[in-house]
Amino acid sequence: MFTLFHHPFCPQSRFVRLALGEYGLDLRLVEERTWERREAFLALNPAGTTPVLIAEGRPAIPGAGIIAEYLDETHGAGMGERRLMPTSIGERIEVRRLMAWFNDKFFEEASNPLVTERIYKRFMDEQDGGGAPAADVIRAAKANVRYHLAYIGWLAKTRNYLAGDRLTYADLAAAAHLSAIDYLGDVPWVEDDAAKAWYARVKSRPSFRPLLSEWLAGVPASRTYVDLDF
Structure with a gap:
């Protein structure tokens, strides 16, 4: 189970949600209003931006690009033709x-x-x-x-x-x-x-x-x- 700190209309958060959906991965959503600058959220991502993905036993994964690379490294190879990052x-x-x-x-x-x-x-x-x-x-x-x-x-x-x-x-x-x-x-x-x-x-x-x-x-x-x- 993944946890995603996001805002429903944050475009980069939507990208991560689509990627997780394509891979069929379970997800718990936590809405984050980044302008509130919550200390607990800033501890996860000092940049104060969404999305931030939490995977059990891993450090917080901040940013759409980093999350995409993480998902490819951990799940991509097993997806075959459904892999979202090509092999070449x-x-x-x-x-x-x-x-x-x-x-x-x-x-x-x-x-x-x-x-x-x-x-x-x-x-x-x-x-x-x-x-x-x-x-x-x-x-x-x-x-x-x-x-x-x-x-x-x-x-x-x-x-x-x-x-x-x-x-x-x-x-x-x-x-x-x-x-x-x-x-x-x-x-x-x-x-x-x-x-x-x-x-x-x-x-x-x-x-x-x-x-x-x-x-x-x-x-x-x-x-x-x-x-x-x-």
Whole structure:
């Protein structure tokens, strides 16, 4: 049994949940509001960020990339064709590159600003940065979503999945970030049919069901969020 300190709309936490779901690993979720800076959580991860995975008998495992590598090292070899990290060096480099693209670049430029402004700030005290959403931040992040979506569409048109012939961490990372902002209605799906078709395939996987069942009081999900045929 794993324990994951997460926030339901943290895109990187969603990535880890998808990976654990694909591997069929039991998971206990603990919601963490990182802006509260709890001492017990900071003892697990001094950076104060989610996700943090706890595996019995192991040190706390912080960060989406480190958790992905840990899961591959401990469970990947036994997954056969369902392994989320390829075995060849060249393919592993490409998966890692795209994981970093989405968990770092997309996160910084698009998903984190949108989730922070439109979700987290609702629950933050004013001294922690809460308050009204910043319209200029949202506008810039939504513009960035468009070029990331175009890149996903280009990858989807040239490959079966984003990093190659089969599902990998790269697909889960991209889908996790898109899912968080799709809840808010901030993905312009009409602009790229290839990206939309790829996302529909990934969203239809059983590992996605727990994410699609989560709702935020006072913030209704967009029309496309739970619709598998959107």
